[in-house]
Amino acid sequence: MMFSNITDTKISKKIVEIVSGNKNLSIGGGSFCVIAGPCSIENELQFSSTANFVTKNGAQLLRGGVWKPRTSHKSFQGLGSVALELVKKITTETNQGIVSEVMDPRDIEELYPYVSLFQVGSRNMHNYSLLKELAQQDKPVLLKRGFASFVDEWIKSAEYIEQGGKASVILCERGIRTFETVTRNTLDLNSVAFIKHKTHYPIIVDPSHGVGVSLLVPDLALAAAALGADGIMVEVHPNPKEALSDGPQALTFPQFEILMTKINRIIEIVGQK
Ligand code: PEP
Numbered sequence: 001m002m003f004s005n006i007t008d009t010k011i012s013k014k015i016v017e018i019v020s021g022n023k024n025l026s027i028g029g030g031s032f033c034v035i036a037g038p039c040s041i042e043n044e045l046q047f048s049s050t051a052n053f054v055t056k057n058g059a060q061l062l063r064g065g066v067w068k069p070r071t072s073h074k075s076f077q078g079l080g081s082v083a084l085e086l087v088k089k090i091t092t093e094t095n096q097g098i099v100s101e102v103m104d105p106r107d108i109e110e111l112y113p114y115v116s117l118f119q120v121g122s123r124n125m126h127n128y129s130l131l132k133e134l135a136q137q138d139k140p141v142l143l144k145r146g147f148a149s150f151v152d153e154w155i156k157s158a159e160y161i162e163q164g165g166k167a168s169v170i171l172c173e174r175g176i177r178t179f180e181t182v183t184r185n186t187l188d189l190n191s192v193a194f195i196k197h198k199t200h201y202p203i204i205v206d207p208s209h210g211v212g213v214s215l216l217v218p219d220l221a222l223a224a225a226a227l228g229a230d231g232i233m234v235e236v237h238p239n240p241k242e243a244l245s246d247g248p249q250a251l252t253f254p255q256f257e258i259l260m261t262k263i264n265r266i267i268e269i270v271g272q273k
């Protein structure tokens, strides 16, 4: 889609309903959703303490990687299926749902009972076999933007999932590669405004991967709230220096708590709940 095709007409949103514990979340319906948790589920203490802390401080949905897409095969790959018992235990304990990434179409069935929302990661946005398989099931999908993908390609990937007529899609902007290297990625807030006005998809912003530095994450999270995104997804860890993945971008508990106070003020100003 060429920029010259952008008109002034606004398109109305599709509201995506998610069951998170005993809550029903309506994403895209004017309420701001905070999704928080560790990059990867590492062990019971790490996951349980994080999940309880973010819940106590207003997160409506947990995040936590079970299978991790890592650049090097030598890096921590996630606990895999072993983490699923922890997912069950901690989501029950906190009365929360969780979003977690599925990388392989063969894992969809196994992950299905444990998640409120499937995540398709940036590296898999173009994995059409995975998208087609997700189109055959009925849980919503959080589709992250490929880090080198056009918005138009991202939307076409969303359509792969929707064409089955069963699963709804929420888009997640998580930053793209640009010539700039001072931060991990460049968080494309233009795309967020575009998705908001010109497509029917709810849009969540992931400032953790978008900027990659914990000091800067809250600023980008607040910017996302200010421009009317439908929510944010942030990584939180009890001890970021010890994290097995993405430690440099993980918020500490105090950082998350301060961010939530500020987010609540911003969403009040922009008229979200
Ligand atoms: C994640 O959310 O843990 C993740 C791996 O993100 P991305 O696919 O955006 O890199």
Ligand code: MN
Binding pocket: 039, 040, 209, 235, 245, 246
């Ligand atoms: Mn991560």
